[in-house]
Amino acid sequence: MKVLIDHISKVYIDRQGEVTEALRDIHFDIGENEFVVVVGPSGCGKSTLLNIIAGLLSSTSGQIIFEGARTDSRPLTAVVFQDFALFPWRTVLKNIVYGLEERGLQKAEQLEIAKKYITMVGLQGFENKYPHQLSGGMKQRVSIARALANDPLLLLMDEPFSALDAQTRTLMQYELSRIWEETQKSFLYITHHIQEAVFLGDRVVVLSKRPGQILDIVQIGLPRPRGEHLIIDKKYLEYVDVIWGYIKNQVRESLEETP
Amino acid sequence: MNLRTSFPDGMRVTSSEQSGVGKAIVQDKTYFLQMKEHPWLSVASFLLILLFWEVVSRMEWVPPLFLPAPSEILSEGWTMLKTGLIIKHILASLSRILWGFFIACILGIVVGILIGFFSIPEAVGNPIIAATFPIPKIAILPLLILWFGIGEASKVAVIALGVFFPMVINVYTGVKNVDPLLIKAALSLGSNRTRIIRKIILPSILPMIFAGMKLGIGIALLLVVAAEMVAADAGIGFMILTAADLMQTKKLMVGLIILSLLGIFFNWLFQKLERVFIPWKE
Numbered sequence: 001m002k003v004l005i006d007h008i009s010k011v012y013i014d015r016q017g018e019v020t021e022a023l024r025d026i027h028f029d030i031g032e033n034e035f036v037v038v039v040g041p042s043g044c045g046k047s048t049l050l051n052i053i054a055g056l057l058s059s060t061s062g063q064i065i066f067e068g069a070r071t072d073s074r075p076l077t078a079v080v081f082q083d084f085a086l087f088p089w090r091t092v093l094k095n096i097v098y099g100l101e102e103r104g105l106q107k108a109e110q111l112e113i114a115k116k117y118i119t120m121v122g123l124q125g126f127e128n129k130y131p132h133q134l135s136g137g138m139k140q141r142v143s144i145a146r147a148l149a150n151d152p153l154l155l156l157m158d159e160p161f162s163a164l165d166a167q168t169r170t171l172m173q174y175e176l177s178r179i180w181e182e183t184q185k186s187f188l189y190i191t192h193h194i195q196e197a198v199f200l201g202d203r204v205v206v207l208s209k210r211p212g213q214i215l216d217i218v219q220i221g222l223p224r225p226r227g228e229h230l231i232i233d234k235k236y237l238e239y240v241d242v243i244w245g246y247i248k249n250q251v252r253e254s255l256e257e258t259p
Numbered sequence: 260m261n262l263r264t265s266f267p268d269g270m271r272v273t274s275s276e277q278s279g280v281g282k283a284i285v286q287d288k289t290y291f292l293q294m295k296e297h298p299w300l301s302v303a304s305f306l307l308i309l310l311f312w313e314v315v316s317r318m319e320w321v322p323p324l325f326l327p328a329p330s331e332i333l334s335e336g337w338t339m340l341k342t343g344l345i346i347k348h349i350l351a352s353l354s355r356i357l358w359g360f361f362i363a364c365i366l367g368i369v370v371g372i373l374i375g376f377f378s379i380p381e382a383v384g385n386p387i388i389a390a391t392f393p394i395p396k397i398a399i400l401p402l403l404i405l406w407f408g409i410g411e412a413s414k415v416a417v418i419a420l421g422v423f424f425p426m427v428i429n430v431y432t433g434v435k436n437v438d439p440l441l442i443k444a445a446l447s448l449g450s451n452r453t454r455i456i457r458k459i460i461l462p463s464i465l466p467m468i469f470a471g472m473k474l475g476i477g478i479a480l481l482l483v484v485a486a487e488m489v490a491a492d493a494g495i496g497f498m499i500l501t502a503a504d505l506m507q508t509k510k511l512m513v514g515l516i517i518l519s520l521l522g523i524f525f526n527w528l529f530q531k532l533e534r535v536f537i538p539w540k541e
Contacts, residue, residue: 056443075449085444089462089539098458099448130539150448 001068002028003053003154003186010048021211022048026062028205028217030154030186034158037189039197039243040207041250046190049212052157053188054079066153073103078147080157084139086131092142093127098207099150117145120179127223137168137233144176148183161196173199194247198239199226208242209250218243311509327509328522335509349517355411355486356479359418363475367423370470371430372460396421397476397485404490406422414486421477421482429474433467434460466540469533475523480518 010023019217022045030036038229040046051057053064054077066076078099086095093114096107100110118124142159147155160176161169173196180187180200191197197204220239222230230236270285285532309329315321316328323331339345353427374384437460443460487496502510533540 054447056447065372073449075447077447081444083440084442085438087441087444087459087462089537091464098445102449102454132539146448151395238534 001066001070001153001186003188004067005029005049005053006063006065006067008049008052008059010045010057010065011060012197016162023052024211024213026207026214030188030216031067032186033184034201035180035187035189035202036205037191037197037201037203038205038207039191039194039247040212041209041247042192043252043254044202044207044209044250045212046192046207047158049077050156050188050190053077053154054156056223061063067152074151074153075099076152077154077156078152079148080140080143080155080160082162084136084143086139086142086146089131091128093122095131095142096146098146103150113149114145114212117149120148120182121145121189123173135168137171137172139174140164140172144179148179152185154186154188157187159191160189162191162193164186169196174227176200177224181225188244194240194243195231197205197238198222199230199245202241204239204243209254213249215246233237265346283529288485293417309502316461324506324508332512333511336513338514339413339510344428344476344512345498347519348493348495348498348514349521351488351491351497355414355494355522356476356483358415359482360422360472360475360479362415362419363422363426363467366419367426367471370423371427372434372456372464374427375431375434376460383384385540388424392424392428400486409490414491416482418479418482422476425474425478426468428463429467430472433464435528436462440528444530469529471528473526476502476529477522480522484518520535 005026008023008026011024012020014020026049028036030152033191038046038049048057052059055064056079069076087098090098092174096114096117097110100113121144123138123141123145126134126138131142134142138254140163143160161172164172167208177200187200189197189200198220201220204220206215207213208215218239222236222239223234277375299386312326313330316323316331317328321398327335336345370380370384373380374388375381395419400413403413403416403420407416440457441459441463450458483494484496485498487494488500491497497515499511499514502514504509
């Protein structure tokens, strides 16, 4: 299985006829079991790209191709949103089985799958809580479990930890790294946080300021499993520095041209 | 109550007579915003007003024909309850309210979702609603009597019409304000359009449905009384009107108290139902 992001461009035209070019000729692929991170300055069209890949937005040109995709009821993608997007009227368990209900799975099967992912993300004992009773970190665990339970080919994550406080965010990064190792799925992760990108990714796609174009794709040659020890690793810091070099110039340029 | 002495000790302001350097203690500027609760005051004032009313009436400062004493109204109500007369009127009004209310809720929810979610019903429905909504529903009653006759149907219809509007507008607004992120999430988890309505839109708008019902029940009470005053042989509105014609002020007052109690009862009921149906509400 391979996902091909095939020359995607996106141009918005608003009601006044004003044209905004969000993405320009984005082309890369995501391999099986690969963790790809897209990093870029804010407003570079990262989320636009994710929505296009998720089938929640149409591109102006180019297409998303899943090569060697299976043909059953399991979806191609599932999304973990920045603001969790949990259904407030459903308990944790009910949120997690949502996609399974939509696929028409038997109740017993739904429960069995849900249980597996509840354990994986560490939500035991919270099954019957409503989202408003949970902390931000817990909410994002539910969202991750809900997406994974649906068994997508590609898990899409749209700045999933930026609504969390810095400490929780760091711990969630460690956990996500472990979860990815456990599931062996393809992940596409979007962030503006460079350290996070290097810590999590096998490859980091660096986008420019708007219109978003690929500046470089950095192969991250750091060993797995990755953990706390990594953040003082010299190679890790070098990768961070290289990517910061790209991004810094982009942010500086857009600072100067903003009216 | 003396506000100054009720400041906590640390909050007291000290001021120095002569200008210069002194001690300044920070004062809580939001102090007056902190609302206190006075549960006893609510009960006591209510009882006091009743007592005052009783005295005014007993001393005949106001003729009892205009303002009968609360105790007399109560005993009149008790007699009417024992003879079963009151029950007949309450049941007549209640059945009209419930039918009208039920029909309006169903129609309001269905139409509200349709015009909120689909563009063609929205284009067709919005101007019709905008044009008919401002008409006072009592003004439509004569027309409804022409259409449905003088019996139950026209009364139920006017109540249904009155409750329909707050319902449909609330539901429409609710649908328009459903979090688009939740719809996206459901789509990405495999829902189609009809499943989105059932599993995302409907639970999302439940609070708005209850808000519409609370608005609607007040309107239903208003309209049932109005309709019964125009033409009826039973019902609370009919009872009040005939009592007034015969100068039976006590009976009239009993009618008003029943309307108040019905309003309180429905409010309480909807609050309970809301708890049951919206358990995720904080």
